[in-house]
Amino acid sequence: MADAAARPHLIVIGGGFAGLYLTQGLARAPIRITLIDRRNHHLFQPMLYQVATAALNPSDIASPIRSILRTQKNVDVLLGEVTRVDADAKTVQLADGEVLSYDYCAVATGARHSYFGRSEWESLAPGLKSVEDALEIRRRVLLAFERAEREPDPKKRHQDLTFVVIGGGPTGVEVAGALAEVRRFALARDFRHIDPREASVVLLEGGPRILSTYPPELSEKAKGTLRELGVDVRENTMVTAIHPDAVEAGGWRIPSTTVVWAAGNAASPLLATIGAPLDRQGRVLVEADCSVPGHPELLVLGDAAAHQHSDAPEAVPAVCPAAIQMGQHAARLIRASLAGRTRPTFRYWNKGELAVIGRGQAVANLGRLRFAGFPAWFVWIFIHIAYLIGFRNRLLVLIQWAWSYLTYGRGARLITGETGEYAARIQPPR
Amino acid sequence: MADAAARPHLIVIGGGFAGLYLTQGLARAPIRITLIDRRNHHLFQPMLYQVATAALNPSDIASPIRSILRTQKNVDVLLGEVTRVDADAKTVQLADGEVLSYDYCAVATGARHSYFGRSEWESLAPGLKSVEDALEIRRRVLLAFERAEREPDPKKRHQDLTFVVIGGGPTGVEVAGALAEVRRFALARDFRHIDPREASVVLLEGGPRILSTYPPELSEKAKGTLRELGVDVRENTMVTAIHPDAVEAGGWRIPSTTVVWAAGNAASPLLATIGAPLDRQGRVLVEADCSVPGHPELLVLGDAAAHQHSDAPEAVPAVCPAAIQMGQHAARLIRASLAGRTRPTFRYWNKGELAVIGRGQAVANLGRLRFAGFPAWFVWIFIHIAYLIGFRNRLLVLIQWAWSYLTYGRGARLITGETGEYAARIQPPR
Numbered sequence: 001m002a003d004a005a006a007r008p009h010l011i012v013i014g015g016g017f018a019g020l021y022l023t024q025g026l027a028r029a030p031i032r033i034t035l036i037d038r039r040n041h042h043l044f045q046p047m048l049y050q051v052a053t054a055a056l057n058p059s060d061i062a063s064p065i066r067s068i069l070r071t072q073k074n075v076d077v078l079l080g081e082v083t084r085v086d087a088d089a090k091t092v093q094l095a096d097g098e099v100l101s102y103d104y105c106a107v108a109t110g111a112r113h114s115y116f117g118r119s120e121w122e123s124l125a126p127g128l129k130s131v132e133d134a135l136e137i138r139r140r141v142l143l144a145f146e147r148a149e150r151e152p153d154p155k156k157r158h159q160d161l162t163f164v165v166i167g168g169g170p171t172g173v174e175v176a177g178a179l180a181e182v183r184r185f186a187l188a189r190d191f192r193h194i195d196p197r198e199a200s201v202v203l204l205e206g207g208p209r210i211l212s213t214y215p216p217e218l219s220e221k222a223k224g225t226l227r228e229l230g231v232d233v234r235e236n237t238m239v240t241a242i243h244p245d246a247v248e249a250g251g252w253r254i255p256s257t258t259v260v261w262a263a264g265n266a267a268s269p270l271l272a273t274i275g276a277p278l279d280r281q282g283r284v285l286v287e288a289d290c291s292v293p294g295h296p297e298l299l300v301l302g303d304a305a306a307h308q309h310s311d312a313p314e315a316v317p318a319v320c321p322a323a324i325q326m327g328q329h330a331a332r333l334i335r336a337s338l339a340g341r342t343r344p345t346f347r348y349w350n351k352g353e354l355a356v357i358g359r360g361q362a363v364a365n366l367g368r369l370r371f372a373g374f375p376a377w378f379v380w381i382f383i384h385i386a387y388l389i390g391f392r393n394r395l396l397v398l399i400q401w402a403w404s405y406l407t408y409g410r411g412a413r414l415i416t417g418e419t420g421e422y423a424a425r426i427q428p429p430r
Numbered sequence: 431m432a433d434a435a436a437r438p439h440l441i442v443i444g445g446g447f448a449g450l451y452l453t454q455g456l457a458r459a460p461i462r463i464t465l466i467d468r469r470n471h472h473l474f475q476p477m478l479y480q481v482a483t484a485a486l487n488p489s490d491i492a493s494p495i496r497s498i499l500r501t502q503k504n505v506d507v508l509l510g511e512v513t514r515v516d517a518d519a520k521t522v523q524l525a526d527g528e529v530l531s532y533d534y535c536a537v538a539t540g541a542r543h544s545y546f547g548r549s550e551w552e553s554l555a556p557g558l559k560s561v562e563d564a565l566e567i568r569r570r571v572l573l574a575f576e577r578a579e580r581e582p583d584p585k586k587r588h589q590d591l592t593f594v595v596i597g598g599g600p601t602g603v604e605v606a607g608a609l610a611e612v613r614r615f616a617l618a619r620d621f622r623h624i625d626p627r628e629a630s631v632v633l634l635e636g637g638p639r640i641l642s643t644y645p646p647e648l649s650e651k652a653k654g655t656l657r658e659l660g661v662d663v664r665e666n667t668m669v670t671a672i673h674p675d676a677v678e679a680g681g682w683r684i685p686s687t688t689v690v691w692a693a694g695n696a697a698s699p700l701l702a703t704i705g706a707p708l709d710r711q712g713r714v715l716v717e718a719d720c721s722v723p724g725h726p727e728l729l730v731l732g733d734a735a736a737h738q739h740s741d742a743p744e745a746v747p748a749v750c751p752a753a754i755q756m757g758q759h760a761a762r763l764i765r766a767s768l769a770g771r772t773r774p775t776f777r778y779w780n781k782g783e784l785a786v787i788g789r790g791q792a793v794a795n796l797g798r799l800r801f802a803g804f805p806a807w808f809v810w811i812f813i814h815i816a817y818l819i820g821f822r823n824r825l826l827v828l829i830q831w832a833w834s835y836l837t838y839g840r841g842a843r844l845i846t847g848e849t850g851e852y853a854a855r856i857q858p859p860r
Contacts, residue, residue, distance in 0.1 A: 040572065040845040057487045064843045066620040076622050079576040079845075098580075131846050142470065146509040150528075190496040192506050396829065413494045415470040415509075416561050 007032045007074075008103035010334065011092055013082050013270070015042050015065040017323035018108035018302030018330070023075055025331025029338060033075045034100065036092070040064050040079050043131060044388055046320055047397075049171060051134035052260070053178035054142065054413045058131045060397045061388070082109075084273045087295045104297045104337075106330055107271065107284075111303040111318060114266035114281065124242045125259035128171060135416065137260055141179065142415050144258045145187055148194045159255040161199035164247045166239055167263035168205030169212070170355040173222060175260050176203040177357040180229040202232045202256070204249050206263070209235055211355060211363065213317065218363045221372040225357045239263075265318060267304050274298070279306040288345040289333060290326055296343070299333070301326040307346060316348045320387075325349060354380045437462045437504075438533035440764065441522055443512050443700070445472050445495040447753040448538035448732030448760070453505055455761025459768060463505045464530065466522070470494050470509050473561060474818055476750055477827075479601060481564035482690075483608035484572065484843045488561045490827045491818070512539075514703045517725045534727045534767075536760055537701065537714075541733040541748060544696035544711065554672045555594075555689035558601060565846070567690055571609065572845045574688045575617055578624045589685040591629035594677045596669055597693035598635030599642070600785040603652060605690050606633040607787040610659040632662045632686070634679050636693070639665055641785060641793070643747065648793045651802040655787045669693075695748060697734050704728070709736040718775040719763060720756055726773070729763070731756040737776060746778045750817075755779060784810045 008031050012019045015037035023035055044061040051058055069075045081095040091101045113127035126136050141163065148160040165176040179201045187196040203210065203226065209219040210226075210233060223233050237250035247254045267282035276292045277285045284292060284300040288309035292298045302323035307316040316322050329346045336343050352366030354376065362376035385398060438461050442449045445467035453465055474491040481488055499505045514523040521531045543557035556566050571593065578590040595606045609631045617626040633640065633656065639649040640656075640663060653663050667680035677684045697712035706722045707715045714722060714730040718739040722728045732753035737746040746752045759776045766773055782796030784806065792806035815828060 040576065040843075057489050058846065059487050059844055062844055064620070067843070070619050078580060079573075080580070131844065135846070143509075146470065150508060150510070189500050190494070396826070399826065399829070413470075413497065414489055414492055414561065416488065416565070 008338065009034065009101070010104040010106070011036065011100060011102040012106045012108065013037075013085070013092065014108035014110060014302070014304075015039075015077075016045075016108055016110050016302060017320055018327040019106065020065070020068065021324050021327025022106055022108070022301065022330045022334075023069065023327075024072065025328055026334060027072050027074070029074070029331075029335050031074060031104075031334065031338065034078060034102075035065065035069070035075055036078045036080050036082055036094070037065060038079070038081045039130075040066070041131070042068060044384075045129070046384060047388075048128055048131075048134050049174045049178055051131065052128055052137040052141075052175065053182050054138050055178070056397060058135065062131060082270055085270065085298070087274050087276070087292060087298050090297065102297075104299070104334055106299040106301055107274070107304055108301040108323070108327070109268035109270055109304050111265040111267055111281075113261055114264035115261070116264055118242075121242045121261070124244060125166060125261040127261040128175065137175075138413075139415050140258050141182070142413060145191065145194070145196060145199075146415075147257075148199075149191050150193075155255075157194065158198075159245055160257055161194065161196075162202065162254065162256040162258075163199065164202045164204065164254055164256045164259045166204050166247070166249075166259065166261050168203055168207070168210030168233070168235070169262060170353070172203060172205070172260075172262035173210055173226065173355050173357060175262060176201050176231045176233075177226060177229055177361070180226070180231050181358050184230065197230075200232060201230065202234065202254055204237045204239060204247070205233070205235045206238045207235065214353060214355075214363065214365045215370060218365055218370055218372060222355065222357055222363050225361045225363075225372070229358050229361075265303065271300070271304055274300075276300075281306070289343050290330060290346050296337075299330050301330055307348070309345070316346075319353070321351055322348055354383065356380050438768065439464065439531070440534040440536070441466065441530060441532040442536045442538065443467075443515070443522065444538035444540060444732070444734075445469075445507075446475075446538055446540050446732060447750055448757040449536065450495070450498065451754050451757030452536055452538070452731065452760045452764075453499065453757075454502065455758055456764060457502050457504070459504070459761075459765050461504060461534075461764065461768065464508060464532075465495065465499070465505055466508045466510050466512055466524070467495060468509070468511045469560075470496070471561070472498060474814075475559070476814060477818075478558055478561075478564050479604045479608055481561065482558055482567040482571075482605065483612050484568050485608070486827060488565065492561060512700055515700065515728070517704055517706070517722060517728050520727070532727075534729070534764055536729045536731055537704070537734055538731040538753070538757070539698035539700055539734050541695040541697055541711075543691055544694035545691070546694055548672075551672045551691070554674060555596060555677075555691040557691040558605065567605075568843075569845050570688050571612070572843060575621065575624070575626060575629075576845075577687075578629075579621050580623075585685075587624065588628075589675055590687055591624065591626075592632065592684065592686040592688075593629065594632045594634065594684055594686045594689045596634050596677070596679075596689065596691050598633055598637070598640030598663070598665070599692060600783070602633060602635070602690075602692035603640055603656065603785050603787060605692060606631050606661045606663075607656060607659055607791070610656070610661050611788050614660065627660075630662060631660065632664065632684055634667045634669060634677070635663070635665045636668045637665065644783060644785075644793065644795045645800060648795055648800055648802065652785065652787055652793050655791045655793075655802070659788050659791075695733065701730070701734055704730075706730075711736070719773050720760060720776050726767075729760050731760055737778070739775070746776075749783075751781055752778055784813065786810045 010033045012035045041062040042065050047061045050056040066077050082092050083095050084093040091099050093099050115121045144160045148157045151157040163179050165172050183196050183199040211219045239249045241248040283306040286300050286305045290299045303318040333343050354364050356362040360374045360377050362380045363372045364376035440463045442465045471492040477491045480486040496507050511525040512522050513525050521529050523529050545551045574590045578587045581587040593609050595602050613626050613629040641649045669679045671678040713736040716730050716735045720729045733748040763773050784794050786792040790804045790807050792810045793802045794806035
């Protein structure tokens with residue numbers, strides 16, 4: 001390690017899928033890596049809705065980044081927030097003022113929710129991106145049942161027992177399906193004065209069909225399955241207002257005290273500091289090799305990148321497999337650059353899409369192979385457990401799931417935290 | 431259930447050990463029970479330090495009260511905060527104004543920490559009574575290591591790596607031992623710029639020896655084991671000031687940014703509303719049968735009660751077995767009262783004491799049987815797993831422990847929540 005300081009320095013911003021796969025892809029490369037993240041853990045976001053609906057614990061789907069990279073000697077992990085990337089000076093600045101310089105930099109900061117300019121909706125309708133978001137949604141859902149149990153007024157009870165999910169993409173479909181199941185099975189026996197089966201779940205989609213990136217017949221299948229679970233699916237329904245006790249959408253007023261936002265993405269405000277052209281969501285319009293125009297040493301990966309060079313008809317989607325592939329690509333690119341070889345361009349391999357709807361119910365769109373129901377669900381479980389980082393998590397998650405499946409129980413039904421805390425915490429983006 | 435409304439009504443305030451054992455002891459009694467708790471979960475407090483030191487998840491040691499009592503048809507569970515007990519009117523008032531009347535009432539509200547009039551210490555040195563407390567301590571401990579990893583100044587690094595535990599009772603000893611182990615084993619391989627083994631743990635005890643309720647030779651053994659783990663045990667050391675960056679105690683100034691309070695108990699402020707005589711800690715001085723003087727239908731149980739009628743030389747201690755026994759006694763008493771039989775008095779059966787110190791290390795004081803080391807640890811594990819409520823938790827806790835034991839890993843090392851949130855949340859007692 002005597003010559004370690006002389007090696008080129010790569011700064012990776014963000015320990016999500018793209019950042020982690022990039023870092024691990026350079027395990028044996030002659031490079032020093034500093035991975036910076038605001039949180040100490042990597043989060044397996046595709047299963048976050050399971051925390052929000054009290055099926056899993058946060059630590060089942062999150063691992064400390066330090067532990068994941070424990071044996072990789074060329075990595076330094078820093079807990080910190082990057083506030084600026086100076087592409088000309090090749091430096092990044094941290095919130096505490098510290099400035100680090102780099103030879104290569106990869107920005108993989110993911111996305112937050114976009115409320116389309118209505119930031120006042122955020123505290124009324126939390127999104128689902130972080131562990132804190134999921135715990136807040138869990139707290140609100142469980143408290144709504146508790147309030148209903150004590151509420152003598154049937155109108156108010158109905159309002160407490162109506163859950164509105166805004167956005168009919170994969171996350172919205174998964175949350176709506178899971179809420180319907182919590183209601184039907186897990187909580188059904190716990191209450192004396194309400195029948196949790198009276199609770200209703202409403203899924204609002206602004207476009208003409210849910211799961212709009214899937215073939216129409218799978219959207220239709222998913223809608224049918226959701227309806228069987230008791231979810232009220234309303235398409236072509238744009239939300240116009242969110243109040244503490246109701247949602248206004250498509251001319252309807254839906255009384256509800258628990259609303260989940262799964263509608264739009266906005267990239268991290270950090271990207272604006274780079275000075276590169278951005279798309280409407282604030283993502284950097286990257287070159288074909290994922291670099292920032294004019295800065296071949298600065299890469300933008302995952303949900304932070306707008307990559308529109310693919311041979312495929314559509315742009316690279318903001319999904320987990322795309323982030324993994326971009327991370328792997330970036331590792332190849334940096335290895336090639338270090339060795340003086342030609343830099344590869346990025347090509348997205350669309351392996352297909354999977355969305356889970358409920359117990360034993362999912363839809364799968366794997367190219368020409370399109371199927372639904374239990375087989376799709378089984379494929380979903382298999383792929384997601386296989387990708388979960390860290391053996392311990394995989395084992396515990398399997399046990400929790402098996403237990404949940406056999407008993408219809410929900411393992412993690414604790415209400416923690418205080419009312420008002422979440423609203424006090426979320427702040428307008430800088 | 432047609433005659434259910436005609437049955438006598440018992441209100442149980444608090445779903446801890448006393449409240450839960452009382453409720454379960456009346457499963458087949460001709461009575462209506464309303465159990466009220468501010469939280470939705472029963473917490474297995476003896477293992478809470480394992481959450482604070484990132485070995486277990488909150489849901490491993492906490493279960494929703496509704497789920498525990500799911501099959502007991504004569505119980506209504508209410509999530510709510512009782513603000514007043516009116517012993518003469520036989521009513522309790524909830525924070526939202528609702529008033530419930532009772533035929534019998536049991537107050538089992540446990541204890542919070544006492545900062546001996548220095549309530550400004552609470553945000554600097556959190557105690558360990560609730561899930562939120564444990565998560566806050568976990569967050570502070572993990573963040574201290576993260577700060578030290580980035581700190582170039584050796585003096586400040588030392589300050590970040592010094593953990594002070596105030597109070598040498600069983601909780602203080604358990605926390606100090608567990609912190610020493612986190613430092614030595616679990617985090618040792620995660621950091622690049624600090625050696626977590628440099629971290630020091632200081633245990634401050636105001637009296638002449640730690641574990642003061644144990645025989646002196648076991649206090650001595652525990653002290654020896656803690657010292658082997660690297661804990662700096664200082665007896666006869668009263669804390670005089672706590673600052674954000676140091677603790678002043680016994681003439682010393684110990685630089686530290688992470689302090690845990692395990693020193694004194696104070697009963698719930700609710701007890702003062704009863705109008706009965708209280709002891710110095712604010713506990714109700716109960717009759718020999720645990721009732722409030724002059725109110726045979728109003729019982730006070732567990733840590734909320736000061737019971738000084740025991741045949742044993744000392745009063746009933748504020749420990750979990752005493753709370754369980756009081757709950758069981760109260761169920762017997764109410765069954766006797768309903769049947770018109772003589773009310774039994776409460777007799778505490780001291781089964782002994784156990785305190786765990788570290789991996790394979792504990793002390794046991796079981797009457798004439800006094801032993802330490804691995805056998806005591808094994809007995810501790812066995813008893814605690816056996817008492818954990820709910821089969822699922824027991825199984826998962828065993829797996830997590832086995833995994834931790836084999837790998838020296840810490841399973842639940844997530845930093846969640848935001849800085850400053852805890853300070854904003856805790857409020858001065860009413």
